[in-house]
Amino acid sequence: MTGAATLLRGRALNFLSEPEGPEDSAAHVYFEDCGILIEDGRIREVADFAQFAPRLDRLHLVDHRPHLMMAGFIDPHIHFPQVQVIASWGAQLLDWLNTYTFPEEARFGDPDHAAVMAVRFFDRLIETGTTTAATYCSVHRASAEAFFAEAARRNMRMIGGKVMMDRNAPDAVLDTAQSAHDDCKALIARWHGTGRAHYAISPRFAITSTPAQLEAAGALAAEHPDCHVQTHLSENHDEIALTARLYPDARDYAGVYEDHGLLGPRTLLGHCLHLTARETAALAEAGARPVFCPTSNLFLGSGLFDDAGLRAQGLVNAIATDVGGGSSYSMLQTLNEGYKVLQLQGQSLHPLRAFHWITRGNAVALGLEDRIGTIDPGTEADIVVLDARATPAMALRMERAQTLTEELFVLQMMGDDRAVAETYVAGLARKAGNGRD
Ligand code: GUN
Ligand code: ZN
Numbered sequence: 001m002t003g004a005a006t007l008l009r010g011r012a013l014n015f016l017s018e019p020e021g022p023e024d025s026a027a028h029v030y031f032e033d034c035g036i037l038i039e040d041g042r043i044r045e046v047a048d049f050a051q052f053a054p055r056l057d058r059l060h061l062v063d064h065r066p067h068l069m070m071a072g073f074i075d076p077h078i079h080f081p082q083v084q085v086i087a088s089w090g091a092q093l094l095d096w097l098n099t100y101t102f103p104e105e106a107r108f109g110d111p112d113h114a115a116v117m118a119v120r121f122f123d124r125l126i127e128t129g130t131t132t133a134a135t136y137c138s139v140h141r142a143s144a145e146a147f148f149a150e151a152a153r154r155n156m157r158m159i160g161g162k163v164m165m166d167r168n169a170p171d172a173v174l175d176t177a178q179s180a181h182d183d184c185k186a187l188i189a190r191w192h193g194t195g196r197a198h199y200a201i202s203p204r205f206a207i208t209s210t211p212a213q214l215e216a217a218g219a220l221a222a223e224h225p226d227c228h229v230q231t232h233l234s235e236n237h238d239e240i241a242l243t244a245r246l247y248p249d250a251r252d253y254a255g256v257y258e259d260h261g262l263l264g265p266r267t268l269l270g271h272c273l274h275l276t277a278r279e280t281a282a283l284a285e286a287g288a289r290p291v292f293c294p295t296s297n298l299f300l301g302s303g304l305f306d307d308a309g310l311r312a313q314g315l316v317n318a319i320a321t322d323v324g325g326g327s328s329y330s331m332l333q334t335l336n337e338g339y340k341v342l343q344l345q346g347q348s349l350h351p352l353r354a355f356h357w358i359t360r361g362n363a364v365a366l367g368l369e370d371r372i373g374t375i376d377p378g379t380e381a382d383i384v385v386l387d388a389r390a391t392p393a394m395a396l397r398m399e400r401a402q403t404l405t406e407e408l409f410v411l412q413m414m415g416d417d418r419a420v421a422e423t424y425v426a427g428l429a430r431k432a433g434n435g436r437d
Contacts, residue, residue: 269288
């Protein structure tokens with residue numbers, strides 16, 4: 001696709017590395033008046049706006065002042081068939097799955113329903129500034145087809161996979177070890193590496209897979225080492241106890257996945273709330289990525305993620321929404337709740353680290369930092385434009401904000417989709433601008 005080069009003007013923030021603390025100003029670059037030059041879906045040049053003065057007559061200029069531009073947000077754990085499960089009352093994990101989630105996911109066996117919901121799912125991501133997500137589809141191949149087709153229509157860098165589940169759920173959401181293997185093979189052949197799509201091998205969790213199915217998942221991971229693997233680990237005490245009964249020979253919950261070849265640097269492990277020291281060491285050894293899902297962990301009453309403890313053991317943690325266990329699509333609201341979860345443990349999430357986390361940090365956790373997560377020249381032009389005065393309460397607070405860090409913290413604690421003025425996907429404005437291919 002070739003088009004006239006676009007120049008975005010506004011303030012801009014880019015991360016070079018993870019900020020080591022509040023005083024670490026070497027980890028980011030901030031531009032008071034920035035130009036981001038976009039051509040063919042990629043960022044070509046980032047510089048003070050004045051540098052572009054001689055070329056302005058040849059560029060399509062979009063002025064986003066006084067807003068703040070940065071890389072698009074990355075959500076590394078979300079469930080596409082749970083768009084109508086979000087905000088379901090009163091249950092903890094296993095009851096919540098059986099009462100609300102499995103029956104709802106059964107509806108995604110209908111390709112027409114899956115296609116309609118895929119449009120609405122991606123609309124929610126765009127409105128909240130999320131440009132990449134690692135996504136669980138339902139067990140049905142049709143749901144993954146609908147997910148990837150809609151992502152392709154929007155040219156979004158998306159990771160997804162059908163969940164594999166062959167026991168402990170209603171028949172309408174079960175596959176078999178063999179059918180899951182065959183469906184995943186077909187989906188990988190069709191979608192992985194097509195455009196901006198990545199396939200994630202997605203055994204839902206140990207409880208809903210037989211050993212034979214986890215073996216099939218491990219075989220797929222070995223055959224396709226560039227695919228991600230995503231699953232859930234150690235979210236809830238009843239879940240951990242049932243897993244121990246179903247896998248009596250495993251050392252522990254993490255050992256179940258380890259024994260089936262499912263732990264590696266491309267493995268994303270949702271939750272990781274109640275790990276033993278042995279499990280933490282096993283994840284660190286494998287380079288697997290724990291994924292902190294704060295709104296979900298609070299909503300389902302699951303527990304508190306020990307970010308500092310896991311990091312001290314060498315783990316690289318991601319942060320995600322986990323919609324529909326999670327209660328918001330917004331990565332800003334996810335930071336808000338994440339801040340509070342860490343406060344309860346005497347850990348405080350500095351705003352520079354927070355915004356690094358939902359951009360470059362999650363890209364590093366996904367192994368995609370060469371393409372997304374920054375506004376470095378050469379990377380894909382997935383960009384959010386943020387308005388820290390989007391609501392009256394935010395505007396009132398901003399009257400007393402004097403630094404970038406204070407502004408970021410207002411966005412982190414008070415922001416949601418209303419604070420996202422625009423979302424660019426591969427260079428096209430997809431929210432207010434309603435960009436078309
Ligand atoms: N564990 C297995 N499936 C799920 C799910 O859909 N959501 C959450 N939060 N945990 C799970
Ligand atoms: Zn989940």
